Each structure stands twice: as C-alpha cells, then as structure tokens.
Amino acid sequence: AELSLLFADKRLIASYELFKINKPQLALTTLTKAEKYLEEGSVIEKNERQKGLDTKSFLFTLATASLKHREVIEGMLNIVPDDIKPEVIKAEDYSRNVYKECRDALQSQGVSAPENPFDTN
Numbered sequence: 001a002e003l004s005l006l007f008a009d010k011r012l013i014a015s016y017e018l019f020k021i022n023k024p025q026l027a028l029t030t031l032t033k034a035e036k037y038l039e040e041g042s043v044i045e046k047n048e049r050q051k052g053l054d055t056k057s058f059l060f061t062l063a064t065a066s067l068k069h070r071e072v073i074e075g076m077l078n079i080v081p082d083d084i085k086p087e088v089i090k091a092e093d094y095s096r097n098v099y100k101e102c103r104d105a106l107q108s109q110g111v112s113a114p115e116n117p118f119d120t121n
Contacts, residue, residue: 001040001041001042001044001045001048001055001058001062002041002058004037004038004041004044005037005038005041005061005062005065006039006042006099007034007037008035008038008065008069009034009065009069010034011030011031011033011037011044012031012034012035012069012072012073013072014030014032014034015027015028015030015034015076016072016075016076018030019076019079019080020079024080024081024084025084027080028084028087028088028091030075031039031073031076031091031113032087032091034069035069035091035094035095036063036094038062038066038069038094038095038098039094039097039098041062041098042062042090042098042101042102045059045062045102046101046105049105054107056106056111059102059105059106059107059111060102060111060113060114062098062102063098063102063103063106063113063114064114065097066095066096066098066099066102067095067099067114067116067117067118069094070092070095070096070099070118072119073088073091073092073095074092076088077089079111086121096118097101099113099116104118
C-alpha cells in the first residue's frame with residue numbers, strides 16, 4: 001500500500017510537469033494512472049485491515065495524501081487545455097473517493113480524519 005502511494009505521488013507530479021510543458025495527452029494518462037495507484041493503495045489497506053492489522057497510521061497518511069492529490073489537481077486545472085478539463089475533473093473523483101473511504105474507516109475506529117478543506121458542508 002505504501003509503494004502504491006509512492007507511485008501515485010510520483011505520477012501526480014510527473015503529470016503536472018507534463019501539463020506545464022504542453023504534453024496534455026501524456027499528462028492525462030499519467031494523471032489517471034496516478035489516481036489509480038492511489039485507489040490501489042486504499043484497496044490494499046482495506047485488505048490488511050480486514051486481516052486484523054492496525055492500519056490507522058497509514059489510513060491517516062492516505063487520507064492526507066488524497067487531499068493533497070485533490071489540491072494539486074485543482075491547481076492543474078489552470079494549465080490544462082479546455083478540451084481535457086472534463087477528464088481531469090473525472091480523475092479527481094479517485095482522490096475524493098479514497099478520502100471518503102479513509103475518513104469512514106478512521107471514524108469507525110474512533111480516530112478523527114484530517115480535515116477536508118474541500119468539504120463545503
């Protein structure tokens with residue numbers, strides 16, 4: 001799970017850099033892979049938790065990372081070509097869903113999740 005998170009973070013930054021140098025298709029592919037790695041980390045963590053392992057620390061880290069991914073993607077929207085923006089926004093759903101899963105898992109264990117600055121409720 002930690003390795004998946006590392007891959008997700010590295011691909012996210014690579015995607016941002018690719019958008020900056022005007023390689024939008026490669027950047028989008030890289031972004032999508034980044035977010036799928038983030039989701040994979042969540043799935044692996046859930047499997048470990050179901051085995052009875054204490055994953056609270058990693059859950060908190062993953063929740064924080066998912067919020068950071070969302071922040072970076074929001075920032076990317078300023079440099080993304082208009083025709084690609086809908087797909088970038090769709091990729092953002094991965095980080096949104098990972099955060100929700102982590103938040104719920106942490107709360108079920110009596111631990112507060114990191115505050116979500118994107119939550120307008």
